[in-house]
Amino acid sequence: MSQSGPETTAAIESSADEVVPEAIRGRSPRELALIRFRRDKGSMISLGVVLLFLFVAVISPVLTKLKVFKPYTTNFPLLDIENGAIPKGNWGGISWAHPLGLTPGTGTDVLSRLMLGMTYSITIALLSAVLTVALGTALGIIAGTSGGWIDAIIGRIIDMTLSFPQTLMLLSLSSTLTVTLEQMGVPKGNFARGTYLILVLAVFGWPSFARIVRGQVLSLREREFVEAAHVFGASRWRIYFKEMLPNLWAPILVYFTLTMPAYVSAEAALSFLGVGVKTPTPTLGNTLSDSVNYYGSDLVYFFVPAVVLAAVVVSFNLLGDGLRDALDPKADR
Amino acid sequence: MFAYAVRRILIGLAMLVVMTLITFLLFMNNTTASVLASCGKNCQPEQKAIIAKTLGYDDPVYVQWGKFLKGVVAGRNFPDDPALVADHPELVAHCPAPCLGYSFKNSNFVWDVMKDAMWVSISIAVVAFAIWIIIGVLLGIIAALKRGTWIDKVIVGVTLVIFAFPTFFIGQLLYVFLAIKTGWFAIPSYTPIADGGVFTWLGGVILPAITLAVFYMAGYVRMTRAFVLETSTEDYIRTAQAKGLSARAVIGKHTFRAALTPIVTMAGMDLALVLGGAPITESVFNFNGLGKLAVTATREFDLPINIGIVVFLSAFVILANVVVDIAYAFIDPRVSVK
Numbered sequence: 001m002s003q004s005g006p007e008t009t010a011a012i013e014s015s016a017d018e019v020v021p022e023a024i025r026g027r028s029p030r031e032l033a034l035i036r037f038r039r040d041k042g043s044m045i046s047l048g049v050v051l052l053f054l055f056v057a058v059i060s061p062v063l064t065k066l067k068v069f070k071p072y073t074t075n076f077p078l079l080d081i082e083n084g085a086i087p088k089g090n091w092g093g094i095s096w097a098h099p100l101g102l103t104p105g106t107g108t109d110v111l112s113r114l115m116l117g118m119t120y121s122i123t124i125a126l127l128s129a130v131l132t133v134a135l136g137t138a139l140g141i142i143a144g145t146s147g148g149w150i151d152a153i154i155g156r157i158i159d160m161t162l163s164f165p166q167t168l169m170l171l172s173l174s175s176t177l178t179v180t181l182e183q184m185g186v187p188k189g190n191f192a193r194g195t196y197l198i199l200v201l202a203v204f205g206w207p208s209f210a211r212i213v214r215g216q217v218l219s220l221r222e223r224e225f226v227e228a229a230h231v232f233g234a235s236r237w238r239i240y241f242k243e244m245l246p247n248l249w250a251p252i253l254v255y256f257t258l259t260m261p262a263y264v265s266a267e268a269a270l271s272f273l274g275v276g277v278k279t280p281t282p283t284l285g286n287t288l289s290d291s292v293n294y295y296g297s298d299l300v301y302f303f304v305p306a307v308v309l310a311a312v313v314v315s316f317n318l319l320g321d322g323l324r325d326a327l328d329p330k331a332d333r
Numbered sequence: 334m335f336a337y338a339v340r341r342i343l344i345g346l347a348m349l350v351v352m353t354l355i356t357f358l359l360f361m362n363n364t365t366a367s368v369l370a371s372c373g374k375n376c377q378p379e380q381k382a383i384i385a386k387t388l389g390y391d392d393p394v395y396v397q398w399g400k401f402l403k404g405v406v407a408g409r410n411f412p413d414d415p416a417l418v419a420d421h422p423e424l425v426a427h428c429p430a431p432c433l434g435y436s437f438k439n440s441n442f443v444w445d446v447m448k449d450a451m452w453v454s455i456s457i458a459v460v461a462f463a464i465w466i467i468i469g470v471l472l473g474i475i476a477a478l479k480r481g482t483w484i485d486k487v488i489v490g491v492t493l494v495i496f497a498f499p500t501f502f503i504g505q506l507l508y509v510f511l512a513i514k515t516g517w518f519a520i521p522s523y524t525p526i527a528d529g530g531v532f533t534w535l536g537g538v539i540l541p542a543i544t545l546a547v548f549y550m551a552g553y554v555r556m557t558r559a560f561v562l563e564t565s566t567e568d569y570i571r572t573a574q575a576k577g578l579s580a581r582a583v584i585g586k587h588t589f590r591a592a593l594t595p596i597v598t599m600a601g602m603d604l605a606l607v608l609g610g611a612p613i614t615e616s617v618f619n620f621n622g623l624g625k626l627a628v629t630a631t632r633e634f635d636l637p638i639n640i641g642i643v644v645f646l647s648a649f650v651i652l653a654n655v656v657v658d659i660a661y662a663f664i665d666p667r668v669s670v671k
Contacts, residue, residue, distance in 0.1 A: 160348060160355070163650040164643065165609050168624070172631045172639040173359055180363040265499055269613055272501040273628055285499075292502055295509040306502045313497035 033250075036326040043322025049315040057122040060115040071116045072280055075107035084297055092300025101300050103290070110287075110301065114308050117282035121312075124197055124276075124283070125263035131202035133209060133256045137248065140213025141240050145221055151214075158207040166204050167269070173200060174275040190277045197276050201263055209255050213248060220247055250327040257320035261313040268309060284309045338659050345655035350402070352647050357398040360640050364390040370634035371437065387412065388437060401640075404432035411435040433645065434637035438630075443641035447623065453523050454610040454622035456534065460542035461549070461611075462604050469550040470596065473557025474589070480562065488554060496551035504544040504617035512540060521618045541618045545611050549603060556599065560592035567591070598657075605653045609646035 027035075037043050063069055078093055079085045085105045087093025092101035092110075100111040143154035178196045186192045220226065221244075229243050264284065270276045271285030272292075279286055288305040295302050364385065369376060371384050385391045389400070389412075403409060408430040410418060418425050426442075428435060433443040476488040495503070512518045519536045526534045564570065565588050573583045610623030619625075623642055630638035 156344075156348065159654070160352060163348070163352060163647045163654070165606070165646045165650075167612055168609070168627050168643060168646065171612055172627055172643065175366060175631045175634050175639075176360055176363045176636070179366045183363070183365075261497070265497075268499045269501065272499070273612055273616065274632060288499065288502060292505045295505060306498055309499065310494065310497035314494055317493065317497070 033326045037322060040322055040325065042318060043326065046315045046318035046322060049311070050319050053118060053312055053315065054122065056115050057119045060112075060119045064112070064116055069109060069112035069115070071108060071112040071282055073108065075102060075109075077107075078102055079104070079107045086294075086297045087301075092298050092304075094300065100304050101298075104294055104298050104301055110304060113282040113287055114284065114305060117284045117287050118308075118312070120194070120277060120281065121264050121267055121284040122260075124194055124267055125260050128198040128201040128205070128263055129256055129259040131198065132205040132259055133252055135202060135206035136209030136255075137213050137245070137252060138240075139206065140210040141217055141244050141248070143210065144214040144217025145236075145240060145244060154210070154214075158210055161204060161207045164204065169204060170197075170200050170266070170270055171273050171275055174270075190281050193275070194277050197267060197270065201266060205259065205263075209259075212251060212255065216248060216251060217244055220244060254320055254324045254327060257316060257323055261316035261320075264309070264312055264316070284312065334662065337662055341655055341658050341662075345651055348651050349648055352651065353402065353644055354395075354398055356640055356643050356647070357394055357401065360636050360643075361390070361394045361397060364388070364636065367634040367636050401434065404428060404430070404434065406430060408432050433641035436630075436635055436637050436641075438633050438635040439638070443637050446626065446638060447641060447645065450610070450621055450623045450626045452525065453620050454615070454624065455608055456523065456538045457541045457545060457611060457614065457620065457622065458604065458607040460535065460538050461545035461607060462600075464542055465546035465550045465553055466600055468546070469553030470557045470593075472550075473554040474561055476554065477558045477561035477565070478584070485558075489558070492551040492554045495547055500544060500548050500611075500613045501617050503547050504541070504614055507540050507544055508618060521620070523620055538620075541611075541614050541620060544617065545607065545614045549607075553596070553600075557592065557596060560595060561588060564588050564591045601653075601657070605650055609649065610642075 064071060078088055078098075079102070080088050085107075087102040087104060087107065089095070092104075093107075094101045098109045098111065100109075100114065102108065103110055103113065139154050139157075143151045174193075174196060177200070178192050181192045181195055182188050186195050226239065226243055229239050234243070267276055267283060268285030268288050271283065272289040277283045277286060279290070284305065288309055291301050291305045368381050368384050368388065368390065371388065372380055382391070389397060392400070400409060409428055409432050411426045411428060426435070428442050428444075431444070433447070435441075436443050436446055439446050472488050472492070476485045479485045508521065512520050518540050521540045522537045524533045524537050529537075570583060570587055573587050578586075610625075610627065612624030612628050614620075615622040615625040616628055623646075627639060627642050629635075630642075
């Protein structure tokens, strides 16, 4: 339906233009959603903040390369070595040169580590969210459209995957699967650990979305345009991806936006359990799981990474909620 | 009806078997690290072979899986060597059914290790469950009734922000500021009810339980709020109001009942999930529950423990699903005719 939208509105416009200058123009569902989204102040602010975080994630590696900031450089002279290597000064070593203070123990700059950490955390979350949504969409569409034994098998796979205790699986599998990845030729160390995170989050994440997609497809497949495609002799794959997929972009977009913060949190949680990317490479998760140890000696460092991570998660969640409200006006606020 | 129950049970059993196979394929595809962890530095190939044999990793995965299934059904011996059983029965440990394996790191049967840890996890889970259900649903109802006011905004906003902080940070925060610095709560530690009574037990698990509850509470606040708002627009609510029922009767008897049904279903599933241990909460507070056990086992490459925990918990979820499905079929006959 969205495909025919622009043409018809354009046609109405061109014919109406000559008679009345301000003609009544039809609005596509997409336009209506955009208007609803723009009207909501909270959504617009969260969109701005999310874009800012994404921008930081993109420029941080460049700034590191250009040596504008140095997330890996230690500053031992600024630490109080006799006193547990806590930064000198009252506020965790905050100064103009180090606006968010220094990391106790190494003296690296916290702001630059958090900015570069955002790059790694958001990359991991983004890649596995893309995989999750792609797998969930594909299998959900196939299950919902085909029905019969294909649907039954996919349904059982979904049940089976969901019956595993997720956090425990992500944790316990890391010991063997990271080694397997390394033997398969993935570069050793942090690269393999990051790849493990991305793959395993997606493998255990897709079933819930596949269920949602399947539900949507079940109601879509009774609609006339699908019937029409069948009558025209459209192939199975055409129906999956040319007829079904364009009608699913709303749930896909919303689910994707809400999966991102969940995976950023998951990276942090797993990092605390010793799974995932390790220092010196910074991620939001490994910085935070280091900082929680300094509750007694450096409260600035204790709180700063947590607040930054929470800000990322909250802004993505608000954006997701805003998108859902805009795309599905029936959903309650 | 009966046929449906039988079919559902059979499917459940098939899923159990496949689940154990998948678990084995995932964990046993690579035992290099596990063998190395038992062998230490300067490990010679011969030593590796001996260790792999002792741990039972020299068999193909499907043979190991078969032995595991046999152990669950009929019990098994460690080491599984008929000659040794005949000559030196004192060297062989018999693991009675249901046997989940033998942990060489702990020199104990997996089930015995898990049994001790389980009560810790169950204690935290039950208390956390009580907290998050009561407070979460209550806050959700208040937010829905005060929809659009500042009370609603504060409740929704605060839960959103708290939820954004990782569990281990919340846990550490509560631990440090409520137990260590202020001393308002006892330093968390697990004392079984049999040893110290209900209050010592509760005082010891309350902080981990709050930590775990915070993680789930946000979801329940939002869900309850949404369901209450949804049901309050139903026609029968308007009918109830139109026939002159008091606001209290409408809300208490009509709105909540309908709104609570999906919450109860959800709560059952989540309880099943947290009963299986909370690795992060247990690690923060140093409680030796199933979650912490899994963390330690992962660090030490103690694969039998990992497999045992995963198989046990997944089996629990699969069985719970079967029971729920059959129960639904009894309550609502339309379910079995699909």
